[in-house]
Amino acid sequence: MNIIDTLNWRYSTKDFDPTKKISEDNVKQLKALLRMSPSSTNIQPWHFLIAGDKEGKERIAKGAQGFFHFNEPKILNASHVVVFCSRTSADEDYMLHLLDKEEKDGRFPNDEVKQNTHGGRNLFADIHKYDVKDFQHWLEKQVYLNIGNFLLGAATLGIDALPMEGVDLKALDGEFGLREKGYTSVAVVAVGYRTDSDFNTTDRTPKSRLSEAEIFTLL
Amino acid sequence: MNIIDTLNWRYSTKDFDPTKKISEDNVKQLKALLRMSPSSTNIQPWHFLIAGDKEGKERIAKGAQGFFHFNEPKILNASHVVVFCSRTSADEDYMLHLLDKEEKDGRFPNDEVKQNTHGGRNLFADIHKYDVKDFQHWLEKQVYLNIGNFLLGAATLGIDALPMEGVDLKALDGEFGLREKGYTSVAVVAVGYRTDSDFNTTDRTPKSRLSEAEIFTLL
Numbered sequence: 001m002n003i004i005d006t007l008n009w010r011y012s013t014k015d016f017d018p019t020k021k022i023s024e025d026n027v028k029q030l031k032a033l034l035r036m037s038p039s040s041t042n043i044q045p046w047h048f049l050i051a052g053d054k055e056g057k058e059r060i061a062k063g064a065q066g067f068f069h070f071n072e073p074k075i076l077n078a079s080h081v082v083v084f085c086s087r088t089s090a091d092e093d094y095m096l097h098l099l100d101k102e103e104k105d106g107r108f109p110n111d112e113v114k115q116n117t118h119g120g121r122n123l124f125a126d127i128h129k130y131d132v133k134d135f136q137h138w139l140e141k142q143v144y145l146n147i148g149n150f151l152l153g154a155a156t157l158g159i160d161a162l163p164m165e166g167v168d169l170k171a172l173d174g175e176f177g178l179r180e181k182g183y184t185s186v187a188v189v190a191v192g193y194r195t196d197s198d199f200n201t202t203d204r205t206p207k208s209r210l211s212e213a214e215i216f217t218l219l
Numbered sequence: 220m221n222i223i224d225t226l227n228w229r230y231s232t233k234d235f236d237p238t239k240k241i242s243e244d245n246v247k248q249l250k251a252l253l254r255m256s257p258s259s260t261n262i263q264p265w266h267f268l269i270a271g272d273k274e275g276k277e278r279i280a281k282g283a284q285g286f287f288h289f290n291e292p293k294i295l296n297a298s299h300v301v302v303f304c305s306r307t308s309a310d311e312d313y314m315l316h317l318l319d320k321e322e323k324d325g326r327f328p329n330d331e332v333k334q335n336t337h338g339g340r341n342l343f344a345d346i347h348k349y350d351v352k353d354f355q356h357w358l359e360k361q362v363y364l365n366i367g368n369f370l371l372g373a374a375t376l377g378i379d380a381l382p383m384e385g386v387d388l389k390a391l392d393g394e395f396g397l398r399e400k401g402y403t404s405v406a407v408v409a410v411g412y413r414t415d416s417d418f419n420t421t422d423r424t425p426k427s428r429l430s431e432a433e434i435f436t437l438l
Contacts, residue, residue, distance in 0.1 A: 003376060007255035029222050032226055033226065034434070034435075035435075036223075038231065038367075040382075047436065048435050050437050052437075052438075055438070101427055109424075124384065134356065137356040145364065145370075147364050148366060152252075152367075152371045152375075153371055156222055157222060163257065166343070205326050208320055208323075209254050209255055209261075210254070210263050211320075215265060215266055217266065217268045217269070218269050219271075219279070
């Protein structure tokens with residue numbers, strides 16, 4: 001399948017088949033997508049809660065009560081559900097922890113490269129902390145980049161996905177004690193396999209996008 | 220190539236071969252990635268400037284002067300360069316325009332579905348406009364999701380990419396009159412092909428990521 005076919009095949013699945021489970025091998029590949037995603041300066045400001053059984057999904061579904069009840073069956077019927085979380089800080093300890101991991105992974109041929117990496121990451125972080133003053137949003141933008149990577153990657157594997165912002169993030173933070181751990185939930189993505197009757201499949205409901213003429217300026 | 224191989228193959232290319240151009244067919248696929256990306260409620264709050272020749276790249280390189288000069292050669296040597304822009308508003312006219320396009324594309328079997336789509340999109344937008352009060356960041360998060368989709372898609376096509384936040388976004392907005400058109404630049408992604416001597420290839424400099432134990436909580 002080429003990339004255009006993949007893009008046309010994927011859609012926000014509204015109706016997961018509760019009897020279909022993602023294989024262990026595919027779960028491994030989905031985890032690789034989450035872990036290997038790029039991020040600005042490799043800051044990796046994320047954490048992921050992953051549910052693959054009834055109990056885990058029921059805990060995540062606590063974020064889909066009341067106003068967001070329409071998302072509850074999607075969470076419960078999916079094979080697996082991922083809660084994408086952002087870090088709420090990236091202090092010097094965390095920056096040094098990243099640097100240490102990069103050193104152990106063999107990224108630094110010499111101390112100059114190491115110090116430049118540390119300085120560059122702090123420089124970008126400081127722009128957002130002190131100049132633009134949007135540090136939390138900058139961290140969360142990296143998480144959204146990860147979501148985009150994850151959604152296309154899942155489609156490449158033939159796995160359906162439904163990204164959901166329509167969840168009670170505060171309830172999820174509470175249920176999993178995320179804030180105490182330095183994280184906050186940003187979005188939920190359910191993954192699994194569509195039913196034959198899902199109204200939103202591209203066979204029934206064509207995709208819609210703005211025209212090339214509207215979104216592209218060719219210089 | 221499976222997805223794990225693709226994830227390991229991709230890296231932020233630091234040294235593009237200026238003699239290698241992306242084929243017309245691959246440019247078409249890259250444009251499909253940009254256009255078909257998912258976004259919350261299909262709001263598609265984006266615009267893309269695409270340069271494929273010297274003159275276009277030189278205009279984008281005006282965003283890589285002075286402080287950000289280290290990114291100038293990457294822009295000039297890449298095959299193509301994309302400036303990712305966010306909309307700066309999504310007023311009722313724009314919301315109705317999206318709805319009209321979706322209707323023409325055949326997404327609405329009846330008026331109820333159409334009105335629910337319109338209401339749902341406005342509901343999410345209003346949460347960010349009035350409750351969370353982070354509307355611009357919410358729009359830009361969708362653009363970051365598009366970037367994540369684009370980076371993995373490019374890698375799937377065997378195309379190298381370098382995402383750059385280190386550019387003078389205000390200068391780019393001015394050069395291309397973006398603000399007057401209702402857009403603002405968010406990031407730049409250069410695409411092309413790595414040189415054999417690029418220090419950052421995974422052969423020379425291994426990738427580094429935080430451990431699974433640190434980033435995953437399995438429920």
